[in-house]
Amino acid sequence: MSQLTILCVDPKTNWTAPLDGLVEEPACQVLERETLAAAQEIVADRDIDCLVTEYELPDGTGLELISHVREVAPDTGVIICTDADRELIAAEANDHVVEFVKKDSAQSETRIAQLTRTTAAQRSQTAYPLPATERERLTALEAYNLNAQVFLPVIQRITDLAAVHFDVTQSSVNIITEQTQEFLACHGENWETTPREQSLCTYTILSEGVTVIEDTRADSHFGDSELLQEFDIRFYAGATLTTKEGYPIGTVCIYDDTPREFTDEDEAYLELLAAEVMDWLTVLRQRQNGAEMQATRPADTSDDGGR
Secondary structure (H helix, E strand, O other): OOOEEEEEEOOOOOOHHHHHHHOOOOOEEEEEEOOHHHHHHHHHHOOOOEEEEOOEEOOEEHHHHHHHHHHHOOOOEEEEEEOOOHHHHHHHHOOOOOEEEEOOOOOHHHHHHHHHHHHHHHOOOOOOOOOOOHHHHHHHHOOOOOOOOOOHHHHHHHHHHHHHHHOOOEEEEEEEOOOEEEEEEEEOOOOOEEEHHHOOHHHHOOOOOEEEEOOHHHOOOOOOOHHHHHOOOOEEEEEEEEOOOOOEEEEEEEEEOOOOOOOHHHHHHHHHHHHHHHHHHHHHHHHHHHHHHHHHOOOOOOOOOOO
8 A cells, every 4th residue: 555644633742753653554644733724724735544633723623624524535534632521522523433532541642553554544434435446446537528428318328228128217327426426317317416425326336246235125224214215216236337447436227116136137237238338438538538649749840842
């Protein structure tokens, strides 16, 4: 793993030496700031893997900083190291997932180092799991022109074909961005965007092939989902859109309002539709790259006067 970037925000404590000495694998770069405002400037300018913050800051609180970081980069690991009352902080934290270390503990430096290593490397504090290659996946996603007018009608036809073939009420082709699920095409609904944490597909892209939930209300994770109940989704099947480099960027999905079974043949056909979508995306990327190369090629300035 490449070097980790850790932002430490504390007006009184210097964490550079402890972290440099204890976070050995992977190596880390420690950035130190003393205020909420200074920390927000860092977050705006660069990516960080982990935030270690005091609760009481000169111009705000550590929770305010965490809220800001969660908006900008929701998978960043965050740790509060403070002497402030833990129960008070937990009551204010709302839905933010954080690690807590008591600053006056004899083992606080070792604990901070351990948590920094694991939260930064695993980036597991979001309300949803992330692929191991999340950063590379997002970089790969940027290479595709998802708004090409020649592309969208084709994807709509594939979406309609999926609904007709499987005789379901709804289907879609989706892209999973850093924080949202974007619908490139829909059948049966006119969805545009949903938060990533409410998306079935953010779990589908964790593995290759097809994810099937035959009855969402019987599922341990999605059984209480108000969103699925609102859209009357009882059945789900999604095939991952995977780039040639192996990065999952989205899904082709079908949904139904009644539970149902899904055979191996059904899974194979849904994977075929996903491969068709990726083929189109790849062709568009190649065309775009070719056009960009042509645009940057030097013009022919040779003198034709002697011909």
